[in-house]
Amino acid sequence: xxxxxxxxxxxxxxxxxxxxxxxxxxxxxxxxxxxxxxxxxxxxxxxxxxxxxxxxxxxxxxxxxxxxxxxxxxxxxxxxxxxxxxxxxxxxxxxxxxxxxxxxxxxxxxxxxxxxxxxxxxxxxxxxxxxxxxxxxxxxxxxxxxxxxxxxxxxxxxxxxxxxxxxxxxxxxxxxxxxxxxxxxxxxxxxxxxxxxxxxxxxxxxxxxxxxxxxxxxxxxxxxxxxxxxxxxxxxxxxxxxxxxxxxxxxxxxxxxxxxxxxxxxxxxxxxxxxxxxxxxxxxxxxxxxxxxxxxxxxxxxxxxxxxxxxxxxxxxxxxxxxxxxxxxxxxxxxxxxxxxxxxxxxxxxxxxxxxxxxxxxxxxxxxxxxxxxxxxxxxxxxxxxxxxxxxxxxxxxxxxxxxxxxxxxxxxxxxxxxxxxxxxxxxxxxxxxxxxxxxxxxxxxxxxxxxxxxxxxxxxxxx
Amino acid sequence: xxxxxxxxxxxxxxxxxxxxxxxxxxxxxxxxxxxxxxxxxxxxxxxxxxxxxxxxxxxxxxxxxxxxxxxxxxxxxxxxxxxxxxxxxxxxxxxxxxxxxxxxxxxxxxxxxxxxxxxxxxxxxxxxxxxxxxxxxxxxxxxxxxxxxxxxxxxxxxxxxxxxxxxxxxxxxxxxxxxxxxxxxxxxxxxxxxxxxxxxxxxxxxxxxxxxxxxxxxxxxxxxxxxxxxxxxxxxxxxxxxxxxxxxxxxxxxxxxxxxxxxxxxxxxxxxxxxxxxxxxxxxxxxxxxxxxxxxxxxxxxxxxxxxxxxxxxxxxxxxxxxxxxxxxxxxxxxxxxxxxxxxxxxxxxxxxxxxxxxxxxxxxxxxxxxxxxxxxxxxxxxxxxxxxxxxxxxxxxxxxxxxxxxxxxxxxxxxxxxxxxxxxxxxxxxxxxxxxxxxxxxxxxxxxxxxxxxxxxxxxx
Numbered sequence: 035x036x037x038x039x040x041x042x043x044x045x046x047x048x049x050x051x052x053x054x055x056x057x058x059x060x061x062x063x064x065x066x067x068x069x070x071x072x073x074x075x076x077x078x079x080x081x082x083x084x085x086x087x088x089x090x091x092x093x094x095x096x097x098x099x100x101x102x103x104x105x106x107x108x109x110x111x112x113x114x115x116x117x118x119x120x121x122x123x124x125x126x127x128x129x130x131x132x133x134x135x136x137x138x139x140x141x142x143x144x145x146x147x148x149x150x151x152x153x154x155x156x157x158x159x160x161x162x163x164x165x166x167x168x169x170x171x172x173x174x175x176x177x178x179x180x181x182x183x184x185x186x187x188x189x190x191x192x193x194x195x196x197x198x199x200x201x202x203x204x205x206x207x208x209x210x211x212x213x214x215x216x217x218x219x220x221x222x223x224x225x226x227x228x229x230x231x232x233x234x235x236x237x238x239x240x241x242x243x244x245x246x247x248x249x250x251x252x253x254x255x256x257x258x259x260x261x262x263x264x265x266x267x268x269x270x271x272x273x274x275x276x277x278x279x280x281x282x283x284x285x286x287x288x289x290x291x292x293x294x295x296x297x298x299x300x301x302x303x304x305x306x307x308x309x310x311x312x313x314x315x316x317x318x319x320x321x322x323x324x325x326x327x328x329x330x331x332x333x334x335x336x337x338x339x340x341x342x343x344x345x346x347x348x349x350x351x352x353x354x355x356x357x358x359x360x361x362x363x364x365x366x367x368x369x370x371x372x373x374x375x376x377x378x379x380x381x382x383x384x385x386x387x388x389x390x391x392x393x394x395x396x397x398x399x400x401x402x403x404x405x406x407x408x409x410x411x412x413x414x415x416x417x418x419x420x421x422x423x424x425x426x427x428x429x430x431x432x433x434x435x436x437x438x439x440x441x442x443x444x445x446x447x448x449x450x451x452x453x454x455x456x457x458x459x460x461x462x463x464x465x466x467x468x469x470x471x472x473x474x475x476x477x478x479x480x481x482x483x484x485x486x487x488x489x490x491x492x493x494x495x496x497x498x
Numbered sequence: 499x500x501x502x503x504x505x506x507x508x509x510x511x512x513x514x515x516x517x518x519x520x521x522x523x524x525x526x527x528x529x530x531x532x533x534x535x536x537x538x539x540x541x542x543x544x545x546x547x548x549x550x551x552x553x554x555x556x557x558x559x560x561x562x563x564x565x566x567x568x569x570x571x572x573x574x575x576x577x578x579x580x581x582x583x584x585x586x587x588x589x590x591x592x593x594x595x596x597x598x599x600x601x602x603x604x605x606x607x608x609x610x611x612x613x614x615x616x617x618x619x620x621x622x623x624x625x626x627x628x629x630x631x632x633x634x635x636x637x638x639x640x641x642x643x644x645x646x647x648x649x650x651x652x653x654x655x656x657x658x659x660x661x662x663x664x665x666x667x668x669x670x671x672x673x674x675x676x677x678x679x680x681x682x683x684x685x686x687x688x689x690x691x692x693x694x695x696x697x698x699x700x701x702x703x704x705x706x707x708x709x710x711x712x713x714x715x716x717x718x719x720x721x722x723x724x725x726x727x728x729x730x731x732x733x734x735x736x737x738x739x740x741x742x743x744x745x746x747x748x749x750x751x752x753x754x755x756x757x758x759x760x761x762x763x764x765x766x767x768x769x770x771x772x773x774x775x776x777x778x779x780x781x782x783x784x785x786x787x788x789x790x791x792x793x794x795x796x797x798x799x800x801x802x803x804x805x806x807x808x809x810x811x812x813x814x815x816x817x818x819x820x821x822x823x824x825x826x827x828x829x830x831x832x833x834x835x836x837x838x839x840x841x842x843x844x845x846x847x848x849x850x851x852x853x854x855x856x857x858x859x860x861x862x863x864x865x866x867x868x869x870x871x872x873x874x875x876x877x878x879x880x881x882x883x884x885x886x887x888x889x890x891x892x893x894x895x896x897x898x899x900x901x902x903x904x905x906x907x908x909x910x911x912x913x914x915x916x917x918x919x920x921x922x923x924x925x926x927x928x929x930x931x932x933x934x935x936x937x938x939x940x941x942x943x944x945x946x947x948x949x950x951x952x953x954x955x956x957x958x959x960x
Contacts, residue, residue: 075581080586094561098567111563124557265956292554495920495922
């Protein structure tokens with residue numbers, strides 16, 4: 035009997051609310067460093083997650099035993115765990131938001147599955163090695179190089195109590211390129227990256243490996259020549275990548291319903307003005323090619339576009355089925371689990387600010403004393419208070435409306451909603467920019483985020 | 499499992515067939531792989547049985563159980579290496595896995611440093627297996643979660659965002675064509691919690707509490723709840739401060755990200771060989787203040803990073819990394835050791851799902867003479883940094899980030915909690931001027947760290 039039949043059988047044998055998710059993942063990781071292949075890893079991770087909702091509580095069991103017996107045992111344990119937890123849970127789960135059961139097969143990479151240009155393993159390694167060599171050939175100031183490629187091919191089958199029966203095929207891949215440089219005993223590094231839902235061919239459709247390598251070299255050289263700056267409050271322009279980080283990390287997490295319930299800064303503030311009227315921010319799963327693409331989530335809910343902020347006014351939070359019922363709304367398909375060993379959590383997909391009408395050059399010309407900030411250097415962090423701190427990959431001084439010298443060691447911080455309130459111009463450009471970014475919330479999730487260029491006020495941390 | 503008690507007991511022989519399943523699986527795959535004409539093969543097995551109870555929003559959210567078993571195979575042929583792993587352990591899948599590893603090797607450019615280690619004597623580390631672990635049920639963890647929450651609920655302003663109480667039994671086994679074969683088991687128990695406090699419109703910053711031990715009874719969850727509650731309440735009413743240069747006292751938790759992670763990067767032999775460590779060519783030279791001594795010890799009794807062998811089957815050992823500020827030794831695995839023309843010192847890290855990398859075991863910074871309270875007493879004007887939310891560039895050492903749960907100290911006295919305050923500087927430079935290290939140390943994951951007082955840090959407020 036095949037796995038789908040076994041899942042349905044176990045569901046049908048039990049009276050209790052059950053959700054069974056088979057998740058098979060084949061992944062490939064390749065890493066080239068300084069002319070050597072340092073990682074060449076093929077991994078298979080396969081198993082079933084069983085989630086029970088009994089007695090007002092969840093129970094969750096993950097197993098790699100895919101026999102009918104193994105699945106029955108997992109279901110029994112999940113039901114038992116839920117029952118035991120339910121007996122002491124204070125606020126029992128009242129139910130789940132109703133959904134239309136989804137059935138069928140969804141292939142997220144369908145558009146380029148027939149591509150004949152996808153190189154085989156040897157071909158991929160060769161291309162990565164060539165790009166790696168290209169970085170170190172750039173000059174004596176470039177001391178080291180590193181390229182990491184990873185691909186994930188997921189196949190899921192989700193069967194639920196209400197009758198959802200779906201098969202999901204989800205290929206995602208990403209690339210990261212790092213250049214290291216040295217000048218006068220001072221070392222720097224800079225990276226570029228890109229991620230898509232789809233294949234290798236899709237990944238390099240717009241930017242070739244060589245383009246990414248050139249960009250990394252250019253960035254590290256700028257960092258080598260850049261000076262440190264002193265901190266303070268400044269008028270700045272954020273590029274789509276930083277706007278994406280702000281939208282995801284600093285705003286997006288605060289509107290995840292579980293964080294809202296824990297007392298995030300936007301609790302009870304639906305309908306209030308939280309940003310400049312120029313700002314509209316959404317989360318949307320089903321965007322072709324986008325790295326955070328989801329069509330049906332891990333609770334079997336079809337994704338839709340959730341408007342979080344519209345014209346500066348807070349409109350919606352992000353939900354799973356449990357929170358959607360509590361908040362008397364519909365779930366938008368934001369329940370995601372990274373592997374079969376993970377339970378679905380409220381996660382973002384592709385989160386972005388909609389483009390506006392301003393011209394980037396005019397925005398720059400309007401700044402007397404500020405910075406032009408592009409991309410995230412090492413990482414970003416934010417709290418449910420929406421206070422954030424991001425370090426900047428590429429930064430330039432803006433003086434009297436003109437872009438000046440590159441600067442480095444910059445971080446931007448503040449309270450994200452205060453920053454969005456200070457937005458006085460939104461450009462007409464648009465780009466996703468998280469690159470190979472994963473979101474971490476106890477477990478990983480592939481996400482993307484982006485937007486236009488924004489002009490706003492932030493706190494800059496420097497080192498002078 | 500191969501624990502002290504079972505090894506010495508009469509019943510050990512009886513349990514052996516079942517208990518050495520991992521090692522036997524590895525050995526049979528090595529035999530099968532060798533027969534296909536590979537030069538060398540290594541099979542690593544890992545089993546993780548875990549139970550966890552998750553608290554969210556001050557209430558029990560999820561009881562979880564997971565049982566993972568997987569193998570990772572490295573094969574070597576003519577200097578090429580391939581790695582493949584799976585958690586599907588049926589005969590057919592394992593046969594395919596061997597083939598997949600061979601395919602990965604065929605496409606690997608030869609590198610003469612790709613090799614396996616030769617066997618050395620392995621010894622078990624005491625006190626890393628709690629016999630009670632096999633009998634622990636979800637109910638035991640639920641009871642822990644309750645006593646933790648009782649402390650939290652003493653103050654209604656406090657909300658636990660998430661907290662996890664987990665129990666894990668980990669079994670690792672390895673066999674190689676060079677004759678290494680062994681198996682080891684360990685238990686560990688963790689409590690991690692994140693909370694905030696709310697008062698009217700004010701929300702405090704998040705703070706974190708973390709405890710880990712190889713023994714279930716060693717964790718004091720009530721103490722953990724009390725400590726977290728007090729920390730988040732103390733950060734209510736926080737204000738920003740004017741910018742100044744002053745001292746910062748890193749708690750063990752904030753030191754992990756700000757100081758320990760760049761330190762581990764800098765002493766990783768691979769980064770040194772690649773020329774991307776700030777301490778390349780510095781072996782035997784002074785790299786830090788004389789107060790800094792760093793030991794990495796994989797044989798520490800009761801250490802969560804302890805074990806019989808590393809990811810390549812070499813014995814764990816005690817390594818003096820930095821002594822009185824002088825860089826003594828880098829961390830090597832077999833590959834980087836071959837590159838350097840020396841022997842590995844047993845720092846191969848990782849599990850069954852990845853090929854070996856380089857990682858510390860129990861990474862410890864030696865404590866100093868004073869207590870953390872005495873160190874605070876020495877601060878003229880500065881901050882206690884409970885948690886650091888920011889970045890550190892391990893190549894240059896530049897860091898810049900926000901202080902969370904920070905307290906302003908003036909003339910040795912706590913003045914007020916602070917918010918929206920950033921600290922920045924260069925961590926490698928600061929390591930050369932450490933003002934003090936506390937006598938008491940805390941365990942954070944596999945690190946054992948004191949409070950660390952650093953001077954002349956740029957503190958940016960309003």
